[in-house]
Amino acid sequence: MAGKPKLHYTKGRGKMESIRWLLAAAGVEFEEEFIEKKEDLEKLRNDGSLMFQQVPMVEIDGMKMVQSRAILNYIAAKYNLYGKDLKERAWIDMYVEGTTDLMGMIMHLPFQPADTKEKNLALIIERATTRYFPVYEKALKDHGHDYLVGNKLSWADIHLLEAILMVEECKPDVLSAFPLLQAFKGRTSNIPTIKKFLQPGSQRKPPPDEKSVANVKKIFNM
Amino acid sequence: MAAKPKLHYPNGRGRMESIRWLLAAAGVEFDECFLETKDHLMKLKKDGFLLFQQVPMVEIDGMKMVQTRAILNYIAAKYNLYGKDLKERALIDMYVEGLFDLNELIMHHCFQPADKKEQHLATIEDKATNRYFPVFEKVLKDHGQDFLVGNQFSRADVQLLETILMAEECKPDILAQFPLLQSFKARISNIPTIKKFLQPGSQRKPPLKEEDLPKIMKIFH
Numbered sequence: 001m002a003g004k005p006k007l008h009y010t011k012g013r014g015k016m017e018s019i020r021w022l023l024a025a026a027g028v029e030f031e032e033e034f035i036e037k038k039e040d041l042e043k044l045r046n047d048g049s050l051m052f053q054q055v056p057m058v059e060i061d062g063m064k065m066v067q068s069r070a071i072l073n074y075i076a077a078k079y080n081l082y083g084k085d086l087k088e089r090a091w092i093d094m095y096v097e098g099t100t101d102l103m104g105m106i107m108h109l110p111f112q113p114a115d116t117k118e119k120n121l122a123l124i125i126e127r128a129t130t131r132y133f134p135v136y137e138k139a140l141k142d143h144g145h146d147y148l149v150g151n152k153l154s155w156a157d158i159h160l161l162e163a164i165l166m167v168e169e170c171k172p173d174v175l176s177a178f179p180l181l182q183a184f185k186g187r188t189s190n191i192p193t194i195k196k197f198l199q200p201g202s203q204r205k206p207p208p209d210e211k212s213v214a215n216v217k218k219i220f221n222m
Numbered sequence: 223m224a225a226k227p228k229l230h231y232p233n234g235r236g237r238m239e240s241i242r243w244l245l246a247a248a249g250v251e252f253d254e255c256f257l258e259t260k261d262h263l264m265k266l267k268k269d270g271f272l273l274f275q276q277v278p279m280v281e282i283d284g285m286k287m288v289q290t291r292a293i294l295n296y297i298a299a300k301y302n303l304y305g306k307d308l309k310e311r312a313l314i315d316m317y318v319e320g321l322f323d324l325n326e327l328i329m330h331h332c333f334q335p336a337d338k339k340e341q342h343l344a345t346i347e348d349k350a351t352n353r354y355f356p357v358f359e360k361v362l363k364d365h366g367q368d369f370l371v372g373n374q375f376s377r378a379d380v381q382l383l384e385t386i387l388m389a390e391e392c393k394p395d396i397l398a399q400f401p402l403l404q405s406f407k408a409r410i411s412n413i414p415t416i417k418k419f420l421q422p423g424s425q426r427k428p429p430l431k432e433e434d435l436p437k438i439m440k441i442f443h
Binding site for chain 1: 273274275283285287288289290291292295296299300308309311312315316318319320323353354357
């Protein structure tokens with residue numbers, strides 16, 4: 001019996017959160033080893049466990065995988081969340097890269113200079129409501145299906161739900177102009193594996209607070 | 223007969239260059255429509271051709287594909303440059319993502335303010351020679367094969383060559399400590415489709431010149 005995947009990262013969202021979401025949605029149990037101080041990162045590096053000296057790193061199927069997109073691609077393909085053919089994969093990739101860009105903006109927010117925070121937050125909301133959400137709203141409208149691609153749950157749906165919830169943490173009513181996304185959110189949140197992940201006590205991580213941001217900066221020399 | 227892929231981007235490397243490399247390596251002919259002005263970009267947006275209002279955009283197989291990685295994944299899979307199974311794909315993805323990080327660093331060099339340029343160059347050299355190139359040198363050493371993954375030519379080899387050449391533009395002797403990468407470079411450069419792409423007159427783009435920077439900035443800002 002294969003060991004459970006083991007995630008190596010700080011105890012926060014960052015670039016590991018999408019991986020946690022995808023594993024959870026696929027119903028895959030996983031373990032976590034948290035990097036709490038610089039020495040923990042140094043040890044992983046000195047042990048030769050990190051191909052490019054960076055985390056995320058996920059031990060899975062005998063590999064020490066690094067690079068979040070490589071890890072996500074592998075998990076999606078392994079658990080049949082990557083469409084049924086090349087064209088469906090192309091659409092999933094396009095959608096996921098969009099939500100990656102949007103969530104990336106939010107991820108970087110705590111690390112921007114304090115006096116730019118308000119402006120950056122406004123830009124996030126603008127991009128969410130004028131560049132990204134309209135695309136997914138239209139995709140759902142055009143085909144009328146429950147899922148973004150191929151009438152079947154895929155990585156694109158899981159990633160979109162993660163992004164929606166993250167933007168709502170910035171602005172709770174951000175979906176007000178997007179009725180189909182609201183329904184999508186309700187529906188996708190109710191998928192048993194995802195519902196479980198959304199409950200308190202799951203391995204889902206909270207938004208970063210001042211203390212965790214300071215610790216991350218220390219560990220990664222930022 | 224399928225139409226040739228059509229690339230929409232300014233006449234420069236940027237995020238489109240890796241796509242040009244992969245198509246060329248796969249022996250796929252392609253057309254290019256160069257964005258020269260902001261109005262041109264606005265028109266593409268207005269016509270609804272850009273899913274997220276951004277380029278690169280590649281018209282291919284009836285799709286208007288956007289997002290560099292999505293486009294590269296599609297081309298790699300279509301032309302059998304993505305390994306033979308999930309595990310080979312995993313290795314290819316790890317290698318390619320690492321190389322993208324280095325590429326990004328190199329790509330941003332021209333956007334650095336004058337007083338930061340020297341330090342940025344030092345960072346590029348440091349990362350290339352201490353973080354990235356050692357990994358690929360070791361991979362080649364460990365299996366002793368000609369290609370990075372699965373003893374077969376893949377997108378990882380194409381990306382590594384592209385990145386090596388870009389790094390050498392920053393520092394010509396950057397491969398000094400990496401004998402296997404030196405022979406890799408020569409070997410891959412000699413693959414007929416790649417050799418052709420490396421010749422003058424191909425669709426490969428030159429590095430961005432400082433005087434061209436304002437024109438590019440104007441298109442996007």
